[in-house]
Amino acid sequence: xxxxxxxxxxxxxxxxxxxxxxxxxxxxxxxxxxxxxxxxxxxxxxxxxxxxxxxxxxxxxxxxxxxxxxxxxxxxxxxxxxxxxxxxxxxxxxxxxxxxxxxxxxxxxxxxxxxxxxxxxxxxxxxxxxxxxxxxxxxxxxxxxxxxxxxxxxxxxxxxxxxxxxxxxxxxxxxxxxxxxxxxxxxxxxxxxxxxxxxxxxxxxxxxxxxxxxxxxxxxxxxxxxxxxxxxxxxxxxxxxxxxxxxxxxxxxxxxxxxxxxxxxxxxxxxxxxxxxxxxxxxxxxxxxxx
Amino acid sequence: xxxxxxxxxxxxxxxxxxxxxxxxxxxxxxxxxxxxxxxxxxxxxxxxxxxxxxxxxxxxxxxxxxxxxxxxxxxxxxxxxxxxxxxxxxxxxxxxxxxxxxxxxxxxxxxxxxxxxxxxxxxxxxxxxxxxxxxxxxxxxxxxxxxxxxxxxxxxxxxxxxxxxxxxxxxxxxxxxxxxxxxxxxxxxxxxxxxxxxxxxxxxxxxxxxxxxxxxxxxxxxxxxxxxxxxxxxxx
Ligand SMILES: Nc1ncnc2c1ncn2[C@@H]1O[C@H](COP(=O)(O)OP(=O)(O)OP(=O)(O)O)[C@@H](O)[C@H]1O
Ligand SMILES: [Mg+2]
Numbered sequence: 446x447x448x449x450x451x452x453x454x455x456x457x458x459x460x461x462x463x464x465x466x467x468x469x470x471x472x473x474x475x476x477x478x479x480x481x482x483x484x485x486x487x488x489x490x491x492x493x494x495x496x497x498x499x500x501x502x503x504x505x506x507x508x509x510x511x512x513x514x515x516x517x518x519x520x521x522x523x524x525x526x527x528x529x530x531x532x533x534x535x536x537x538x539x540x541x542x543x544x545x546x547x548x549x550x551x552x553x554x555x556x557x558x559x560x561x562x563x564x565x566x567x568x569x570x571x572x573x574x575x576x577x578x579x580x581x582x583x584x585x586x587x588x589x590x591x592x593x594x595x596x597x598x599x600x601x602x603x604x605x606x607x608x609x610x611x612x613x614x615x616x617x618x619x620x621x622x623x624x625x626x627x628x629x630x631x632x633x634x635x636x637x638x639x640x641x642x643x644x645x646x647x648x649x650x651x652x653x654x655x656x657x658x659x660x661x662x663x664x665x666x667x668x669x670x671x672x673x674x675x676x677x678x679x680x681x682x683x684x685x686x687x688x689x690x691x692x693x694x695x696x697x698x699x700x701x702x703x704x705x706x707x708x709x710x711x712x713x714x715x716x717x718x719x720x721x722x723x724x725x726x727x728x729x730x731x732x733x734x735x736x
Numbered sequence: 737x738x739x740x741x742x743x744x745x746x747x748x749x750x751x752x753x754x755x756x757x758x759x760x761x762x763x764x765x766x767x768x769x770x771x772x773x774x775x776x777x778x779x780x781x782x783x784x785x786x787x788x789x790x791x792x793x794x795x796x797x798x799x800x801x802x803x804x805x806x807x808x809x810x811x812x813x814x815x816x817x818x819x820x821x822x823x824x825x826x827x828x829x830x831x832x833x834x835x836x837x838x839x840x841x842x843x844x845x846x847x848x849x850x851x852x853x854x855x856x857x858x859x860x861x862x863x864x865x866x867x868x869x870x871x872x873x874x875x876x877x878x879x880x881x882x883x884x885x886x887x888x889x890x891x892x893x894x895x896x897x898x899x900x901x902x903x904x905x906x907x908x909x910x911x912x913x914x915x916x917x918x919x920x921x922x923x924x925x926x927x928x929x930x931x932x933x934x935x936x937x938x939x940x941x942x943x944x945x946x947x948x949x950x951x952x953x954x955x956x957x958x959x960x961x962x963x964x965x966x967x968x969x970x971x972x
Contacts, residue, residue: 621833623832624830624832630813631815631816632821632886633813633817633845
């Protein structure tokens with residue numbers, strides 16, 4: 446009896462870690478985009494979904510495998526992000542947050558509507574790559590290889606992004622341009638191009654998360670819409686614009702959700718929002734947010 | 737001095753912040769190797785003039801030629817690559833960067849900037865605080881950082897907006913010595929100052945601005961003769 450329940454606990458913890466991996470990748474992208482563009486990217490969930498669909502088509506139409514999709518899908522969808530920024534978002538520079546929010550929200554609805562129209566609401570299967578099938582019996586639980594890969598890979602990407610922003614020369618440009626784009630530009634840096642590429646990068650992260658999730662959850666037009674609501678709560682809790690904050694909060698809330706599923710399953714779908722409400726009352730800028 | 741090449745020539749420069757028309761036709765020139773100071777009361781348009789030359793103002797018309805090249809239609813990042821650099825009035829030190837990152841931030845735009853070692857020689861304080869957060873420095877140190885970071889880039893024309901504002905007399909002296917030293921090194925400097933006693937120790941020539949125009953000009957040698965007028969212009 447005891448054994449069964451520890452196994453269940455670890456199983457929920459693993460689910461939490463997996464969810465946390467997606468929360469972290471997505472909220473990281475949102476934080477990077479918000480820092481540079483001052484836009485709350487409501488299209489993030491739709492772009493995540495497009496990443497998964499991109500992997501699906503690469504495999505089923507062109508025969509391109511998972512590993513190549515992991516590189517190609519973020520590049521392709523990231524490029525779509527670059528086009529969106531150049532043609533639409535750029536025009537909103539300097540306006541209130543609300544305009545960017547409305548535009549990206551509208552984009553999300555259009556993209557999701559189009560996909561629903563063509564693919565319905567049910568999911569398309571995407572097989573786990575054969576190198577990552579099977580799993581490890583750890584004694585206290587069974588760990589599927591693919592899930593272990595998702596957690597380790599997401600964590601690596603998150604930490605690499607943090608390092609690039611906080612510790613490199615390119616990151617110094619980004620941080621400086623977040624504070625004072627006019628001055629950074631007057632020093633000779635092509636800030637508009639940097640903003641475009643930042644959006645492309647954040648979108649690429651969303652697409653990457655989409656590819657990662659394809660073998661776990663099915664590929665569905667609304668996969669992003671469901672997830673993104675929780676991700677926005679994560680972002681509010683962590684604080685908009687903090688890189689490490691979004692990573693830590695993403696993983697922590699995923700784990701917390703998993704634990705809740707074990708100890709008090711009735712609350713597992715609301716715990717994140719309850720925490721959000723409490724954080725908003727105590728620290729309106731979020732746990733890691735700057736005033 | 738008169739034979740030196742004109743490095744910056746500004747003619748009929750007009751500039752707007754949104755709807756408000758701030759510069760109404762500014763004319764002046766700066767020769768290679770000169771230190772030229774813009775004087776004028778609060779709100780005369782000195783800062784706006786520097787920003788317009790640097791391309792940091794949304795709407796501007798007229799002519800700004802740098803080394804013979806027209807820059808009025810260029811974006812500020814392109815203008816920077818011609819060899820102009822600004823040290824803004826509010827200093828513009830980045831809080832999310834440490835001192836070294838702040839110092840190394842502006843990209844090299846041309847060959848011939850000062851090596852970092854020489855910048856630390858000019859401002860030894862900076863070397864001691866290399867890993868501090870940029871905005872944790874004292875006002876004087878932040879000013880040194882703001883000047884120091886544009887010396888590395890190879891820019892030939894440095895625009896310094898009130899570098900002595902709010903600083904203690906010893907630091908003002910240090911900045912004065914630095915400007916003299918930079919002039920020796922061959923930099924051309926366009927300075928904005930309220931403190932004309934300080935300006936008179938470093939400048940070759942002065943322009944006086946009022947209501948978005950240049951209304952008078954004279955050489956440092958003629959400062960005494962112009963003192964009466966100057967007091968009137970500046971209201972001091
Ligand atoms: N961002 C802005 N938007 C609108 N008007 C501005 C802005 N900045 C300055 N102004 C106005 O432009 C005029 C010129 O300002 P500017 O800062 O160029 O003067 P200044 O000579 O540098 O003054 P100071 O000696 O106080 O620094 C002033 O009337 C000021 O109110
Ligand atoms: Mg000023």
